[in-house]
Every structure is written in structure tokens, then in C-alpha cells.
Amino acid sequence: MHITFRSAAYLSTALAVCWPAVSVAQEFDWRAHEGETITFLANSNPLGQLIVANADEFRELTGINLVVDSYQEQQMRQRLMTVMNARSNEVDIFMTLPSREGMQFASAGWYADISDFIENNVSPDYDAQGFGPALMEAATFDGALTGVPLNIEGPLLYYRTDVFEECGLEAPATLDALVDAAASLSDCTDLTPFASRGLAPAVPYTFAGFLRNMGGEYMHDGQSALCAPEAQQALTLYSDLLRDYGPPGVVNYSFQQLTALYRAGRSAMSFQSSNEFGPIMEGGVRLEDTAIIPLPEGPGGSHPTVIGWSLAISSHSSNPDAAWYFLQWATGPEMQARLALEGIAPPREAIAESEDYRAWLSESEVRQQWHDALTVLANTGSSEIGYPIVANPESREYIGQAVADLLLGNGTVEEACARADTALNALIARD
């Protein structure tokens, strides 16, 4: 599902009137499902890890026996697919990325409709309207509410202030300035000047912002548009930056390698997920010498990428009521306030304004910069990382393949984009 977050903000106001009022059940009892068992399929990213780390609190609060099944992102989806295709009740609740798989999972009927739960069975302090109707609308497919947001995130440019100062550089304000800065850094320092994702299926997360800022788009008139001049320029810019100024072996780089490289002080700029803020700052060294900004604007303006993970209940769950309790706990204001203090950007506006969060941000300049950059993403960003089609996950493979071809010198940009367009048009037709 494609949602532009600026339009989402406008939509919020309009939908505030339309979104059904949430009736808080006066008799809501957290112990209503005591002794029951549910299974949570978690992604072992920082967000999932933090939820799992706090899970004992949920067990104590509800008496529900929570079983956690935690995997890395791709393995988590493979596990989910096996379970769902078998129509098994082995998973009751799972983490999902609507911008990637929302349309696909909703079409396959994997999400339970939780509209009734959120209207009739919420704890008094849940504040379902705290997300804003636009975010909830983004999780609604064919009138069914499929999930509740856990966070907002997007790629941000982390850079070393000490190295920039040594080399007499300013923070890049445009994509041209970003290239110039990388070139200057390669002359001035031994550090890798610029690092970003190069692993084919992971590339679109970081590449999509370059594409839009260069004025490109994935699809035009129902056809793949990677060979449009603006898209070709974006492909060239992204791959040149990584090939000329990136780390060796960048074609295998995803978020783990980027975090390890930057945290070890081996890269001067890293275009990396906002969710990696916590792991990058572990140990505190990078807190002192890092600044964070959104991706600089290009000829097409500034259209950064912003997405969010959600929690959804399986349509095959045999215990959706207890699963709904876990969903409420994990997406409730108290839990999300706690996650915010660990570097997980909150989807609830009230938390972003809370005193504790403000105090946490004020402890370090880079935290405030991280928050400010995420605010820009939330206000101006787009969630279109892959093609806006049901086969969105497969489309990402072909986008990444075009970049990988250029990184490895497999032909010209015209050849790489033509190969990708052929595969993508076939995919669009199949979709």
C-alpha cells in the first residue's frame, strides 16, 4: 500500500470525523484470558527484540502464556508462509510490514479483521485514536483493519561530525553535495566515505528515496519506469556512490554490515535505518561524533522513505481474543513510550510530545537530530519502497538486481534498467 505521509497528515484531519469512535469497555479485565496460550511470531530486529525483552510484564499482567517464536526478518516471513498456507493455528499474532506485504497478505486473507476488537474491547488507557486515523487507514484493506502500528522508521544519513570538521566539510544539503562530500572524504580520510545497502533484495529501502529525489518513479501509466531518464540518473547516482566511495563487498551489504561498519568507526557516512539508531549508539562512542539528517534533496525535491511495522492477528488463530490482548499491550501508550526511550520512533504523537521522551532527546544532540529527521520523514515521506502491486516483495528483487548489476559492472545503466523493466512488466502483467 502506498501512502504519502504528507497526504496522510491531511487525511488524518478528514478521517478524524469518520473513524468510528472507540468505545471503551468499562468492564475491561486484563486477566480475562488467564491461563490461555498464544504464540507471537516476532522479527528479531531491534523493535521485536525490545518487545520480547518486556514480554514477562505482559505475562504477569494477563496471566496469558505467551510463546515467542523469533526469527530474522526473512525467516520470519518464511515461517509465517508455511503456517498460513497450512491454515495452521500455530501463530496467533505476528509482526508485519504493510508497505511491503500488506496488499499481498490481505489479498491472501492472512490478516484477521480487528475492527470489532478496537471498537468494543479496549482497555481504558489504550487510546486507539492516539495513532491518528491516517495510520489506521493505511492498515485498512477492503474495509478490514488488519493491524496496529508499532513504530515509524526510514533511512537516515548518519555522518561523522569530527571527520567532516577535519576535512572542512558541511553537512550535504543536496544529492550533488553528497557526491562532492564523498569525493572529498576519499581524499581526506582512510574511512569509507559513504555506505548504504547493496544486497539486492534490501536495496530498494535505501534506493527509493534517491529515485524520488531525482524526480523518478517506479511506475508510469501502469508500466515499469526504471528506464525513464530520472530513474536512470538515480540508478547511476546510487551505484556510482557505492562503487566509487562504498566499502569493499558492498554488494552483500544490508543493515547488519552497515551498523557494524559505522559503529566500528570505519565509515564517514552511512545511509541507514532509523531503527538502527540504538545498535549504532551502543557503547556511546558514536553519540559524541555523529550527526543525523534526512536524505538530501535532489532535482525532484525531497521525498524520503518512511514506513512502519505493525502487529497483526492471524486469520487462522484459534485464540484471537487473547492475541488481541497482546496486541493492545504491545501497541499501548505505556509500552510505546518505553520503546521510544530505546530509539524506536513512536507512531503515537502524544508520546513524541511526552516529558520523558523530550528529556531523553535533550540528553544528546544526536538524539534530537534523529527525532527531527524522523519528523521530516513523517511529514514529507512516502512508503513506496517497491512497486505498488501485490507482488511488491518480488518487485524489490528486480530493483535490487539492477543496482547490483551496476555495482558489479554487468553492463550499462541502459542495459540494467531494460532487464529490470522487462522482468517488472512481466510481474505487473502477472499481478
Add this chain to the structure above:
Amino acid sequence: MRVENNQRRQMAMMSLPALVFTVSMIAFPFIYTIWMSFQTYSSTGQITGWGGGNYRRMIDDAQFWNGIWITFYLYALSLVMQLVLGTGLALLLFRAKRLPGILRSLFISPFLMPPVVAGMMWLVILDPSLGAANWILTSLGLPPSDWLASPMMVVPTLAIIDTWQWTPYVALIVLGGLQSLPPSVYEAAEIDGASRRAVFFRITLPLLLPTLVTAMVLRSVDLLRFFDLIYITTQGGPSNHSMTLNIYGFRQGFEFFQLGYASALMVTLSVMVLGAVIALNRLRAGVEW
């Protein structure tokens, strides 16, 4: 007559659990996969058609042929290295009879390690920027390598990792073979004054052939289905240069919901593995002594 019938009935009853297990755990999944390979699925996993379309698609799919090439390239490279080094290691262990137990354990420890752990360990060692491998190369004045990120190096690197892990297993099989060779042949060779080289090439190697073919069969089944190490380290990259048929089929099925096409790929791979095992078993029958 009645006693015989009773015996037969008892034998049938006793072998029934094994038969049920074989049918339910081996035959059923395989037949079900063949059935799925004739179905076409949409991007949401819904069945949209029936027929031989998946097999026709395979013939026109460049990635399928690339997968076959990578599968056999990796297979041949790994198998040759593992047989040569495994035999060498077995000879070393055979001659060094007084080797301390801890050293023997150290030699065989890699294949006791789960492939996922081995993959993660090598991923860290071979990281072009932060890994120990390039640090060692540059410390010796040699140029660094991109290892798993290089289209040229990725398959040899995977073969080296697999060889590191599975050579001790081959060595143990060969060591068993060496220990069962008849000493009288060696005594006769010694009396005739045969050189060590002649003893190895004219006596040891020919007598070891059945053992080596057994090791080849066992390793061939694993190598043609090579999956875990590639999945952990490269996922078929960079740019499909390590995309074996197994990895390709897995990604089609579990990442892109193309269950019919993935099944067709896996049926094809199974036929190849079966063919290789039958061929090697025939070879084994020919070298028995």
C-alpha cells in the same frame, strides 16, 4: 501351512509401522510436490491454473539454467577438494597413530559444527572491511579479496568453506577404509621393494576406491542440495552468482509465493540427485573387490 500363514501375517504386521512411516514421511511429500508442480499460483498463493506450464517456464528461464550451472560447478569443485584433502588427512591420521586424542578431535571438529554457526563464523572472517581474512592477506603484503561479494570468488569461497567443514567427515570414512585394507598386500609390496609412491598409487588407492565412491555418494547427495551455508552467507548473490537450483527454488516458493514453480524446480533437482546417486552406485559396484 497354517504356521507359515501366521508367520507371514506377523511379519506383515511388524513391518507395517515402517511402511506407514515411509509412505507418510517420504512418499507422500514427494508425490504432493509433484502434484503442486503442475499447479500455477498467483502472487497471493491462490491456485490459478493446472498443467505443465511450470516446466515450460523452466526451459525459458535463464535463471534456471544458471542455477544448474552453479549447482554443478559448486558440486564438482567441493567434491574434488574434499576427496583429495580427506584422503590426505586420513593418511595422516592413519600414520600418526600416536596423535593425541585432543588433536584428533580438533581435526574432526568442523563437521560437528551446525552449518548455520559455521556460516556466521565465516561471514565475519571473510567480511571484506572488518574480517580477519583480509587483515591476514594485507599483513602478508597480499591484495585483499572481496570473497563472498566477488562474482568470480563466491563459488570457490563457498567450496572452501564447505571443504573446511566436511573434509574431516570424508577423512573418517577413508580412515575406516584404510584400517580395513589387508596387511598381507603391503607385506608383499615391501618384500618386492616397491616405493612408497608405487604403494600408494598401485595398492592403496585402487583398494580404497570402493570407500572413496561411498564417500562420493554421501557427499554428492549433500552437495547437490547445498543450501544452508549459501542461505546464511550470500542468499544466492552477488547478482545470482551463487544461486544454486535449491536456493532459487526456495526463494521462488517462500519469498515470492510461486509454489508451483518452486515445486517444479525441486522435482527437477530431486531427479538430478537421484540420477547422480544411481550413477555413483553403479560405479561403486564396478570397483568392488
